[in-house]
Amino acid sequence: MLRNLASSNRVSKKTAFPRTWLILPILLFFVFVLLAQPSKEQPPANAKGSEYKIPPEDAAKPNPVKPSAESHAKGKKLYGYDCAMCHGKDGDGKGDMAADMKNMPDFTHLDALKGRTDGELFYIIRNGKGEDMPPEGDRAKDEDIWNMVNYVRSLAKK
Numbered sequence: 022m023l024r025n026l027a028s029s030n031r032v033s034k035k036t037a038f039p040r041t042w043l044i045l046p047i048l049l050f051f052v053f054v055l056l057a058q059p060s061k062e063q064p065p066a067n068a069k070g071s072e073y074k075i076p077p078e079d080a081a082k083p084n085p086v087k088p089s090a091e092s093h094a095k096g097k098k099l100y101g102y103d104c105a106m107c108h109g110k111d112g113d114g115k116g117d118m119a120a121d122m123k124n125m126p127d128f129t130h131l132d133a134l135k136g137r138t139d140g141e142l143f144y145i146i147r148n149g150k151g152e153d154m155p156p157e158g159d160r161a162k163d164e165d166i167w168n169m170v171n172y173v174r175s176l177a178k179k
């Protein structure tokens with residue numbers, strides 16, 4: 022008798038629960054999915070079609086690593102692993118993977134990186150650029166990236 026009462030009580034509570042409240046979490050879920058979509062593809066700084074922007078505080082970051090022979094040697098090694106397949110062994114932009122890539126710079130040109138600060142180059146290497154340049158992300162330590170900045174600058178010859 023008591024058990025009967027309890028279960029009928031449960032049933033009546035269920036039906037009394039307004040149905041609209043069930044729709045709400047479902048709606049919220051879809052809103053969430055829609056909002057989450059664009060950020061999944063790429064960080065906003067790299068969003069296709071929008072202009073590439075480097076935060077001023079990043080651009081102004083001073084290079085803590087002196088462009089010594091040691092720094093160039095370390096930068097060269099990493100460049101060989103992570104960059105040469107696109108930017109070319111000597112930085113001329115003719116790496117194996119670069120044939121169809123747009124905006125490929127030629128680092129051997131004196132003015133290729135002339136307008137860039139070291140901080141900007143650091144930011145580009147860490148975060149990637151445009152459609153084809155992938156980010157180093159967390160693969161490299163700050164010091165490694167500064168070494169690559171120094172190395173890439175040392176490639177300018179003509």
Ligand code: HEC
Pocket residue numbers: 100103104105106107108118122123124125126133134137142145146150151152153154155157169170173
């Ligand atoms: C998969 C090919 C690819 C790899 C790997 C790659 N890059 Fe790039 N990189 C590009 C392309 C393409 C651009 C031009 C991007 C644009 O401006 O749209 C670029 C641009 C740059 C620029 C910017 C020049 C400027 O002033 O805008 C620098 C500096 C650079 N790369 C350095 C590196 C370094 C250092 C590495 C290795 C850690 C690297 N890249 C790895 C393809 C690549």
